[in-house]
Amino acid sequence: MELNCYIVDAFTRERFHGNPAAVCALDKWLPDDLMQSIAIENNLSETAFVVRDGERWHLRWFTPGGEIDLCGHATLGTSFVLKTFVAPGAHRFVFRTMKNELVVTEADGRYTMQFPAYGLKPVSVTDAMTEATGARPREAYxxxxxxxxxDDERIVREMTPDQAKLKELDGLLVHVTAPGSAFDCVSRSFAPKLAVPEDPVCGSGHCHIVPYWTKRLGKNTIHAYQASRRGGELWCRQDGASVELSGDAVLYSKATLHL
Structure with a gap:
């Protein structure tokens, strides 16, 4: 069996920046263990698999460490692949996922995604957080x-966390954020529990980050920067229980998988 697999750099207009996602557009589902093996072989933070479901699309995301319930950059990458190679006349995509129905619209090459906002619960700052990240946070959620x-974006940009100690903290991923000088906020995202030391630009992470900054800054729009080595920009808006994430994408490669 042969299968097309695309790699798309999401949240950027420049190749080798943003967050690379692998996307496989399928006629029918592959066995779960095969999709997991493909994700491990790709060794990117996410590999997306999508199947047409009537007027909608059924979308699943796999990390090298397992399937997850929400991923922003691979949703953007999937929309880009569908728009470019599968349904070029479409400007709106509705995805059925493990937990939510997600809507993505495209206009002039920029993709806007409607995602659920996470409700943040304040938790105590601990010594374990300080030891894992190398700096004591002012707040934790x-x-x-x-x-x-x-408080200082340099802490976020220069952070070299201890991956083993990050694994011991609560939560699936760990996001670190600070106010930015050129952006409303800068952030980074670490996912050692999913075998991803750092997610270059994390869409689902901004479903945590945006609710925090809109409340703190007293406005509902946020221009965010993910300060990983690759870097990426997100234009974000809080709309009640939803977060709107907008970004660009560019194709890096198209490959044929021999399965």
Whole structure:
């Protein structure tokens, strides 16, 4: 069996920046263990698999460490692949996922995604957080992931966390964030529990990050920067229980998988 697999750099217009996602557009589902093996072989933070479901699309995401329930950059990458190679006349995509129905719209090459916002629960700042990240956060919040807030963006940009100690913290991923000088906020995202030391630009992470900064800054729009080595920009808006994430994408490669 042969299968097309695309790699798309998401949240950027420049190749080798943003967050690379692998996307496989399928006629029918592959066995779960095969999809997991493909994700491990790709060795990217996410590999997306999508199957047409009537007027909608059924979308699943696999990390090298297992399937997850929400991923922003691979949803953007999937929309780009569908728009470019599968349904070029479409400007709106509705995805059925493990937990939610997600809507993505495209206009002039920019993709806007409607995602659920996570409800953040304040938690105590601990010595374990300081030891894992190398700096003591001023605040900490927990939802699906752990969000740690710092006062200085240099701390976030220069952070070299201890991956083993990050694994011991609560939450699936760990996001660190601070106010930015050129952006409303800068952030980074770490996912050692999913065998991903750092997610270059994390869409689902901004479903934690945006609710925090809109409340703190007193406005509902956020221009965010993910300060990983690759870097990426997100234009974000809080709309009640939803977060709107907008970004660009560029194709890096198209490959044929021999399965």
């Amino acid at each position: 927990l939802a699906r992931d752990l969000l740690l807030v710092y």
